[in-house]
Amino acid sequence: MRRGSAAALTPAGRIHRLRRRTALLFALVSALGLAGMAVVAVRAADSSWRAQVDADLTLRVNEVYADLRYVEEGVFAYPDPQEGAYDCPPVTLFTGSGGEVTALADAQRPCLVVPAEALRAVAAEAGRSGEQVRSTVTAPNGHRLRLCALPFVGPEEENTDGVLVAAVDVSGYLDDHNRLVLLLASACAVLVTVSAVAGSRLAGRAVRPALTAIEQQEAFFADAAHDLRTPVASVRLLAETGLRGEADGTEVMRRTLRQATRMGELVDALLTRARLTSGAVPLDREPLRLDQLVDAVVADTPSEGHRVTVRSVPVVVPGDAGLLRRAVANLLGNALLHGHPPGRPAEVEVTVGADGTVAVDDAGPGVPPERARSLFDRFHSGAGSSGLGLSIAAWVAHAHGGSLTVVPSARGGARFVLRLPVLPARKQP
The missing domain is CATH 3.30.565.10 (Histidine kinase-like ATPase, C-terminal domain)
Structure with missing residues (x-):
C-alpha cells in the first residue's frame, strides 16, 4: 500500500477523487474539442487567404502573358507600365531556352523590392517542371512576399520559352492570420477555464448525494455508538453482578429488562432518525x-x-x-x-x-x-x-x-x- 493514500481510501476521499477526475476529464474533453475546432478554423482561414492571393497572382501573370509580344529570339516586349499598369504587383520576365533561365528583365517602377535570388530560384523551378510554382519568401525589409511563377512557350518555330514571376506583399494577411490564431488561442483558454469550473461544480453537484449519504451513515454510527455505550455497559455490569451473586437475581433480571427495553427504544429511535434524514420515509399526507x-x-x-x-x-x-x-x-x-x-x-x-x-x-x-x-x-x-x-x-x-x-x-x-x-x-x- 502506498503511503499518504489513507485519505483517498476513505469513501469520502474516493468520492472527492472521483469529482476531481470527472472535472479534469470534462475540461480535457472540452480542451480537445475546442483545440480541434480552432485548428480547423485556422487552417480554413489560412487556406482562404492563400487561395485568394494565389488566384490574384495567377490572374496577374496570365494578363501579362496575354499582352506579351515576341520581338526576336530571347526578346519579348509588353506594354509600357504607364499604359498597362503592370508594375504593381511587379512582374519579372525570365527568358531562356530548354527551361534554363538565362536573362532577367527587371520590372519597371516596381512597388515591391523582391530578392533577385528568390526570383531566380522560383523561375528556375518553374522552368524545370514546366508547371506553375508558388513560394513565400522574406524581403530585405522583413516583409513576407508571395511569388507565383508561370512558365510559357514562345512561337514554336523560334523554339523560345520563358517564365513570368509575379510577387505581392502578404505581410498584412499574415498579421491578420497571427491575430486570428492569438484570438482563438485566448478564447480557447478562457472557454477551457470556464468548462473546468463548470465541470467541477457539476461534478460537485453529482457527488453531493453520495457525500450526504456517507455523512448520514457516519452520523448514524456516531449516534449508535454514543447512545448504546451506556446501556450496554450497564447490562454487562448487571450480568457480572448476577454471576458473582452479589445481588438478588430477581432484581438483576428486572434491571436488565429495563436496560434492554431502553436499548430497544434507542435502536428504534436511531433507525427512525436515520430513515427520516435520508428521505427513506415518504410522507403519507x-x-x-x-x-x-x-x-x-x-x-x-x-x-x-x-x-x-x-x-x-x-x-x-x-x-x-x-x-x-x-x-x-x-x-x-x-x-x-x-x-x-x-x-x-x-x-x-x-x-x-x-x-x-x-x-x-x-x-x-x-x-x-x-x-x-x-x-x-x-x-x-x-x-x-x-x-x-x-x-x-x-x-x-x-x-x-x-x-x-x-x-x-x-x-x-x-x-x-x-x-x-x-x-x-x-x-x-
Whole structure:
C-alpha cells in the first residue's frame, strides 16, 4: 500500500477523487474539442487567404502573358507600365531556352523590392517542371512576399520559352492570420477555464448525494455508538453482578429488562432518525384530526404516577399520522422525563389549538435561553435521555411545513410548541 493514500481510501476521499477526475476529464474533453475546432478554423482561414492571393497572382501573370509580344529570339516586349499598369504587383520576365533561365528583365517602377535570388530560384523551378510554382519568401525589409511563377512557350518555330514571376506583399494577411490564431488561442483558454469550473461544480453537484449519504451513515454510527455505550455497559455490569451473586437475581433480571427495553427504544429511535434524514420515509399526507391524534397518544403513554391534562379543540391538518404520532409522543415523553422536580410527579398540560398548534407545558426546571437554539440537535436533551426524541420531532415538524420551538411556560417549566399548517375549511372532510 502506498503511503499518504489513507485519505483517498476513505469513501469520502474516493468520492472527492472521483469529482476531481470527472472535472479534469470534462475540461480535457472540452480542451480537445475546442483545440480541434480552432485548428480547423485556422487552417480554413489560412487556406482562404492563400487561395485568394494565389488566384490574384495567377490572374496577374496570365494578363501579362496575354499582352506579351515576341520581338526576336530571347526578346519579348509588353506594354509600357504607364499604359498597362503592370508594375504593381511587379512582374519579372525570365527568358531562356530548354527551361534554363538565362536573362532577367527587371520590372519597371516596381512597388515591391523582391530578392533577385528568390526570383531566380522560383523561375528556375518553374522552368524545370514546366508547371506553375508558388513560394513565400522574406524581403530585405522583413516583409513576407508571395511569388507565383508561370512558365510559357514562345512561337514554336523560334523554339523560345520563358517564365513570368509575379510577387505581392502578404505581410498584412499574415498579421491578420497571427491575430486570428492569438484570438482563438485566448478564447480557447478562457472557454477551457470556464468548462473546468463548470465541470467541477457539476461534478460537485453529482457527488453531493453520495457525500450526504456517507455523512448520514457516519452520523448514524456516531449516534449508535454514543447512545448504546451506556446501556450496554450497564447490562454487562448487571450480568457480572448476577454471576458473582452479589445481588438478588430477581432484581438483576428486572434491571436488565429495563436496560434492554431502553436499548430497544434507542435502536428504534436511531433507525427512525436515520430513515427520516435520508428521505427513506415518504410522507403519507392525508387529512386527520389533530386533537384526536393527541388524545390517542396521551392515552397510550404510560403515566406512571404522573398527571397529564389535555385541552383541545377540533382541528384538521394534512399530515402523516404515524410521524405526527411519533413527534407528539416524543414531546410528551420528554415532558414526563424532565418536566418535574426530582422526587415529585410530573404535571404536564397538552393544548391543541385551532391554529394547528400542539403545546406541551411542564413544571420542570425549564430550558436556558442559550440552549434553546441547539436543543433540537441530537444529544442535547439532557441527562438520562438520548437526545434523539426532540431531534425527530423537529424533523417531523419541518417535513410537514411547520416548526418546533421552545419558550418558558407559565407553569414554570418549558413550553414546547409544535406548529402545523391547517387544512382549509373547504377541504376538510
